[in-house]
C-alpha cells in the first residue's frame with residue numbers, strides 16, 4: 502500500500518505512499534470498492550500509527566521504519582501550508598552542524614498477499630484494519646491529488662454512483678474521518694519518534710524526495726521500543742544524523758555546510774537498505 506512511499510509493488514507506491522502520480526487527477530470523482538479484487542492488499546508498504554504497528558507486530562507480522570530528512574535552516578511562514586504540514590509530521594535533529602527535520606514512518610511490509618487477506622480475498626481483521634486501508638484509494642497527504650490511473654482499482658470501481666471527491670475534497674464521511682485521524686496520529690507521534698529512533702539506534706535518513714532509508718530492527722526489540730514513551734528533554738536523541746543521497750553533488754553540498762552525509766549504498770548488503778523514488 503511509503504508515505505511519501507510504496508518493490509514490493511513499487512518501491513514507493515502502495516496505500517498512502519506514492520508522491521509521483523501518473524495520469525490525470527479529477528476534482529469530482531465517484532468510487533466504490535464494488536470489485537473486492539484485493540489488488541490493493543498485495544505487495545504492501547502500509548504506513549501505520551503507533552497503535553497499529555503494535556497490533557501488527559503482535560499478530561507476528563513485519564514492521565520497518567522508513568526515514569527521510571531535509572535541511573531546516575529557518576522556520577517557515579505560517580501561511581506556508583506545505584512546510585507547516587511537513588514540520589508537523591517531523592522532528593528536529595542535527596546532521597553534523599546542520600539543523601534538519603526527520604520524518605520516520607512506521608511501515609507494514611509484505612511481498613505478495615497481506616497476511617490478513619483470506620482465501621476469499623476478504624480482510625480477516627476488517628474491524629481493526631489500519632486507517633490507510635480504510636482510506637484507499639484516497640490520499641492522506643493534502644498535497645497529493647488522487648489520480649485514478651496510479652491506483653490499483655479496476656475501471657468499474659470508478660463508475661459507481663458513490664461520491665468520493667467533490668471540488669477536490671473528500672466527501673465520503675468515513676474516508677474523511679480516517680484521513681483526519683491518520684493525520685492527527687502523524688502529528689501527535691512525530692516528536693515521540695525521535696525517542697523511538699534513539700532507542701533503536703536509528704540515525705540515518707535519505708534526503709526528502711529522493712527516497713527512504715529502511716531500518717529493520719529485530720521485531721521483538723521494535724515492539725518493546727514502541728511501548729516506551731517520549732523522553733522530552735533531549736537526553737535521548739541521536740547526536741548526529743547521517744543524510745543519505747544518491748547524488749554525489751548533493752553529498753558534497755551537504756558536507757560543505759557541515760552536515761554528515763554519504764552516498765546511498767549500491768546494494769542492500771549493509772544494515773540499512775535504501776529505497777529510491779522513481
Ligand code: SF4
Pocket residue numbers: 502541542543545615616617618619623624625626627630631634
Ligand atoms: S489489513 Fe486487510 S485491508 Fe489492509 S492490506 Fe491487509 S488484508 Fe488488505
Ligand code: SF4
Pocket residue numbers: 533534535536537538539540541542637638653654655658
Ligand atoms: S484495489 Fe480498489 S477495488 Fe480492489 S479491493 Fe482494493 S480498493 Fe477495492
